[in-house]
Amino acid sequence: MPPRLRSYLPILDWGARYDHAALSNDLIAAVIVTIMLIPQSLAYALLAGLPPEAGLYASIAPIVLYAIFGTSRALAVGPVAVVSLLTASAIGQVAEQGTAGYAVAALTLAFLSGGFLVLLGVLRLGFLANFLSHPVIAGFITASGILIATSQLRHILGVDGSGHTLPEMLHGLWSHLGQINVITGLIGLAATAFLYWARKGLKPALRRAGLGARAADVATKAGPVAAVVLTTLAVWVLDLDALGVRIVGAVPQSLPPLTLPGLTPDLLAQLLLPAILISVIGFVESVSVAQTLAAKKRQRIDPDQELIGLGAANLGAAFTGGFPVTGGFSRSVVNFDAGAETPAAGAFTAAGLAIAAVALTPLVYYLPNATLAATIIVAVLSLVDVTILQKTWAYSRADFTAVAATMALTLLAGVEVGVGAGVGLSILLHLFKTSRPHVAEVGRVPGTEHFRNIHRHEVITQDDLVTLRVDESLYFANARFLEDLLQARVSDGCDVRNVVLMFSAVNAVDYSALESLEAINSRLSDMGVGLHLSEVKGPVMDRLRATHFLDHLNGKVFLSQFHAWQALARPETDPALATQ
Amino acid sequence: MPPRLRSYLPILDWGARYDHAALSNDLIAAVIVTIMLIPQSLAYALLAGLPPEAGLYASIAPIVLYAIFGTSRALAVGPVAVVSLLTASAIGQVAEQGTAGYAVAALTLAFLSGGFLVLLGVLRLGFLANFLSHPVIAGFITASGILIATSQLRHILGVDGSGHTLPEMLHGLWSHLGQINVITGLIGLAATAFLYWARKGLKPALRRAGLGARAADVATKAGPVAAVVLTTLAVWVLDLDALGVRIVGAVPQSLPPLTLPGLTPDLLAQLLLPAILISVIGFVESVSVAQTLAAKKRQRIDPDQELIGLGAANLGAAFTGGFPVTGGFSRSVVNFDAGAETPAAGAFTAAGLAIAAVALTPLVYYLPNATLAATIIVAVLSLVDVTILQKTWAYSRADFTAVAATMALTLLAGVEVGVGAGVGLSILLHLFKTSRPHVAEVGRVPGTEHFRNIHRHEVITQDDLVTLRVDESLYFANARFLEDLLQARVSDGCDVRNVVLMFSAVNAVDYSALESLEAINSRLSDMGVGLHLSEVKGPVMDRLRATHFLDHLNGKVFLSQFHAWQALARPETDPALATQ
Structure with a gap:
């Protein structure tokens, strides 16, 4: 098999060595991840402003495609919070939420993002x-977490409201305060409190109740499922939707449909920049998760093949009713901890989700949106790290x-401006720092061949000889x-x-x-x-030798600073020289 | 006197020590520079698309203001070729050449440029x-030289035509080829040939004819004046203007007028970016000339005070009928060579030009534009350096x-695009280079404490110890x-x-x-x-000490690479270690 093909299709590598033990480990991991992904997928679709089934669809084909093209053994690909927020922000600018154009724009965004990633990879x-x-990433993720949590408050409170910046969202909430649906609010707050406790306190409580470590772990991971089941039952039994509690409602029972992204020049032009942003942020997050998990198993x-894997996953999302996806932190860690050995675990997860999409969607008819919002809020609050x-x-x-600039601008002016300004600013600050380098005037440390900063050390200098490091x-x-x-x-x-x-540094x-050195010389x-x-490095010396600089230099190039000192210092200043 | 005031007003420094000898040297230099500047000023006004007197005005107040605020003893400020080209390109986009709005836009450009420079300086x-x-500067100057020379061909040939890029200019010339005025063409070509020869061959010829070195030098500098006088006489005596030779015509006899730049928000917004570009390019050129001349006298x-000096000069131009100015290379060198000792030489030059503006302008009535164009072409061709x-x-x-990118884009897409792309590209290329740094795997040079690249030198390594520089x-x-x-x-x-x-480099x-190092560590x-x-520098170590990185580091920090080797290498690989 040509090695090039093998590098583009990692599946050929691990697939050839797949055995029974790996299969059983992968299957167990897949079951655990599937259970966790069902409510998460629905929730991130809600965050992106899309119908709930889009979240399931975005988790099926992309997982399979990443399994074929990706290089990480444990990465789980699908909708994630920050990318969903970016998606909502981008397509909210080209179409009204709830329209057919909105869903098509989401497909187009996934298509552009996938194409861009594959291009970068190739x-x-x-x-x-x-x-x-x-x-910049840390500031952006934290600010995004705050934005996402705030955006979900309206679902918790059962009010209308929109906006892509913090002031817009707060204003929207404020102006709709009168509409608060008390029952929705109770469900939302109870679910949030339960999920928050489940994250921190459920596992210790279960252990105290005598449950084994592994069972307690799985039960904790199933916390969101419990919240979904309990609140759905409450709405169904008590008929709460008649009292204004908004529910998920009818979700088509279907495998992911074949869809076509909108490819009008206008739409492509409007979504190109957001797609690039989503690609880069998704890639950076995904690679850092993948690298961390890979290191644990040496x-x-x-990274370049990861681009192709994530690109393929996004192209898959674009043609199967999804929206932009990337490797998620929490689901990947769960997958890894559950013992996934190969990307086949991802394929089994996809099969589990496909079964859910066909068979289980009627069960979420009475699921309140407030529960999904609570799932999102508790998940993203772990992203917020102002330290x-x-x-x-x-x-x-x-x-x-x-x-600080990235964080403030993301909150106040939106995600695109925040990241853009952060990248620009960090480049400018770096250039600024290197544009005024540290230059130390050095002298000889008595009794040694070392030369150190005259302002920090007791050194020998002489007036007519200046040495700058x-x-x-x-x-x-x-x-x-x-x-x-x-x-x-x-x-x-x-x-x-x-x-x-x-020139040691x-x-x-x-x-x-080079021209500055020539000007200084003349x-x-x-x-x-x-x-x-003195102490010019090999590669630098090679360059200088290719020019006439050394011919015109009105002094010498010394191998070491000590050689320079021996040649240029007057013995009366440094008695040690006279004896050498 | 407060030292701060003295630093903002260098004139207080040299003015206090001004004496008779300096006065006489400054006066002689002023006479020589004045003679040279008269045709040059008219020519650069033509290049900027402005009436000829604007060139004189732009040389008077700015010179005086620079003498007060500038720090270079020899720099001569006024219109220069590249800045005049930039001026024409910028104001050509907001007003039609020859209209009142065009001249006002030139004032506004000088005003913005002056304000920006003063701001940067403060x-x-x-x-x-x-x-x-x-x-980028070299590519830009060369491409500008080509653009300027091409733009003057229409004056040499006596045809219409315009454009700010090379293709536009060539197309303009081509489509007006039928209009060529033969007499204008003869004057233009003769003047160009004469000036070109005067630059290269006049001085040797005069020396051969027995003239002293100094006299030959002055006579050579007066070459453009000779061309002006001869062609003006030819047009006047032979009545060539009646045959279609375009001439300078009536120039008002006046001291620089008080003028007001246009300050409408619209105009300011349109000219802000070009003004910044002009400021920066003018400043860079000017400082490098000033530094070169200053070094000759130690x-x-x-540089920061230079910004204020050049800014004041441009503000002066804005209020006295001028256009953007900067320190010019050729005039400054002439000033320096003629023995100017202090900025007072500039003030005397200004007085000379003021006299010319009041008394001598009728003399240039019959001066053909073709001669001025020839002056410009010969001057800018010395800027063109494709090497x-x-x-x-x-x-x-x-x-x-x-x-290459700067040059090509300047010629094909105009000066702003060329410089902008050049700056952007050089920053990106720098970041690109430093983003994939040279990392050498090193081993111990036998018998020494030196560690060198394993691919370039015969060194001792061992399999379980990897050292990367x-x-x-x-x-x-x-x-x-x-x-x-x-x-x-x-x-x-x-x-x-x-x-x-x-970490030596x-x-x-x-x-x-730091976070990457932490990730690598974990x-x-x-x-x-x-x-x-190993070999971590002081400032870097200070930073690392302020974090928890060193606490979590799963190894040690060694003062030198040799210490690390002593501690980590197995003696059986490196027998020298066993004996130490």
């Missing part, structure tokens, strides 16, 4: 996702600025900084005769910096000052 | 100009790409690269027990990279592999 451009810095995932503000503040102001690669953004610094340093000290630039010199020549370099 | 943000990399210029393409190609593909600061764009690399390296080599990251670790822990650091 071009091996996965590294582009790295420009989304960790603080396995390896291939990132304190952590980055303590670590570096630049990182803090990026987090540049702690940054030289490139256009800091080239002129070095020019200015040297001009200031040398014109201030009128007796300077030699300047040594210590200079990993690269670009063409701008200006120092005009002043009668020698320019020398 | 906020000490001059370093922002560094994001214009040398290759003087110092202050930058070869030089950057030889040095680095990234720099070459930036130059990371040759780049770690930040968001390359943090995940390191994660992927380590995961691949460690999951490939199943017997790896310890990983050492050698890591100048900074941002929060994203994944390696899961695999039972120790993670160690």
Whole structure:
């Protein structure tokens, strides 16, 4: 088999070695994940503003396609909270919720997102996702969690309301306060409280009640199912829907339908940027989950092939009535903990969900939307982590600025603006930091061959010899900084005769910096000052050798700073030199 | 006197020490520069699409204001070719050439540009100009030179035509070829040939004819004046304007008028971006000229104060009938060579030009536009330097790409697009390079404490100990690269027990990279592999100490790589260790 084909189809690799033990482990994991995914899928469809069945459909074909093309053994693909929020925000701008156009826009978004991911994967451009810095992601996820939780309050309270930013949502809630449905509110708050407790307190309580660790674990994971069953029964038995409690209602009993995304140029143009954003955010989240789980078994995932796997999953969603999907954190961890060994576990989960879509949908007719909202709120609150503000503040102001701006703009101006500004700002801050590099004037530590910062250590220096250690690669953004610094340093000290630039931390010199070095060299020549370099790295030296810089250099290149000192320092300043 | 005031008003510094010798040197320099500036000012006004007197006005108040606020002793401020081209391109988009609105837009552009420069200067943000990399500037200047020369061909040939890109200009010339005025063409070509020869061959010829070096030099500088005088006389005596030769015509005899820039929000909004572009390009050019000249006398210029000096000059231009100005290369060099000692030389030049504006303008009535166009063409051709393409190609593909893109886009899509794309591209290329840093796996050079690349040197390694030297600061764009690399390296080599990251070239670790290191640490822990650091720099160590990273690190931080080797290598692999 050609190795290229094998790299594009990881299934050929693990499929060939599939055995009975793996099958049994995968089946057990699939049952657990399926139970957990049914209410979650319905809930994320609600969050995306789509009919509940879309959540089930978005979990079936994508899981199977990821199993074929993806490289992670444990990743579970499907609708996730942040991507659903981004979906709602993007398609809310092109169509009215509840219309046919809205569902078609969701398909188109999944199609564009899938196509973009596959393209990045084939071009091996996965590294582009790295420009989304960790603080930006953390700030964005936290702000998204707050937005999602707020957006679900209206379902908990049974009121209308909409909006894609925090002020819009709060205003919507405020202006509909009069409509609160008390029974819906009671169901919603009870479900939220129960789910929150189930997350934190159910497992210890079950253990205390004598249940085994494994059974307590499974029972805890089934908490949302219990909430669904109990509130559905309550509505059905007490006829609460007649009192204004909004319910899921009729869900078609069907396998995922074949659907076509809308491909009008207008729609594609409007959804392209949101699709790119969704792809990148989904990819970053998914890869970090996959990498964490792979490391636990010393396995390896291939980020570029992951792009193809996630892209295929989204294309699958686009043609089977779904919406954008990615690898989810909680479902993947459950899958992993439940013992899934290969992506086949995902395929079995898909089969379980397909059975649910065909056979079980009548059972959720009386399921109150408030319960689904409670499921979402409890799930996303675990995403909210404002300690990132304190952590980055303590670590570096630049990182803090990026987090704070991302968070504030996501809440106040929406998800696209928040992420866009975060990425732009973190790039600018990085360029800003490297544009004013740390440059230390160094002198010789007595009795050693070491040279250290004259402001931090007791060192030997001499007036006519200036040695600067540049702690940054030289490139256009800091080239002129070095020019200015040297001009200031040398014109201030009128007796300077030699300047040594210590290049131990200079990993690269670009063409701008080369020209700056040439300018520095010719200006120092005009002043009668020698320019020398020391400890230049191999790759940098190779570049410089390809130019005329070294021919024109009015000083020398020294292998080490100590060699430079031996050649340039006057023995009367440093008695040790005289004896050497 | 408060030192702050003195720093904002450099004139207080040199003015207090002004003496007779300096006065006489400054006066001589002023006479020479004035003679050179008269035709140049008229020509650049033509290039900007403005009436000729605007060029004189733009040279008077700005020179005086720069003398007060600027820090360079020799810089001569006024209209220059590239800025005039940018001006024509910017205001051509908001008003028709020849209308009152066009001249007002030029004032507004100078006003915005001046305000922006002063703002940057007061906020000490001059370093922002560094994001214009040398290759981008070189490519832009060369492409601008070609555009300018092409734009003047229509004056040489006496045809109509317009356009701001090379294809537009060539199309304009082509479609008006039938209108060529033969006499204009003869004057234009003769003037171009004469000026070109005057630049290269006049000085040697005069020396051969027995003239002294200094006199030959001055006579060469007066070449453009000779061309002006000769062609003006020809038109006047032979009545060539009646034959269709376009002439400068009536120029008002007046001191610079008081003018007001247009300040409607619409106009300001349309011109803001071009004004920023003009400011930055003008500033970069001006500072590099000023720095080069200052170095020759071991003087110092202050880039932030230069912003204020150039800003004041542009504000002056805005209120006295001018257009955007900056420090020009050729006039500054002439000023410097002529012996200017202080900015007072500039003030005397301004006085000379004021006299010319009042008394001499009738003399240029019959001056053919073709002669001015010839002046411009010969001047800008010296800017065209396509060797930058070869030089950057030889040095680095990234720099070459930036130059080539800037050049091509400037010619084909206009100056704003060209510079914008160049800046964006050079930032992206820089980020791209640093996002995939050079990481060398190193081993011990036998008999030394040095560790070098295992692929380049004969070194001692051992299978269960991997040492990676990371040759780049770690930040968001390359943090995940390191994660992927380590995961691949460690999951490939199943017997790896310890990983050492050698941080000698890591100048900074941002929060994203910190989180990546934490992720690497916990994944390696899961695999039972120790993670160690060596040769961590002081500032980086300070940051890491402020976090819990070092507490969780499942290995140690070693002062040097040799210490790490001593602690982690098995003596049977490296016999030298056993004896130590």
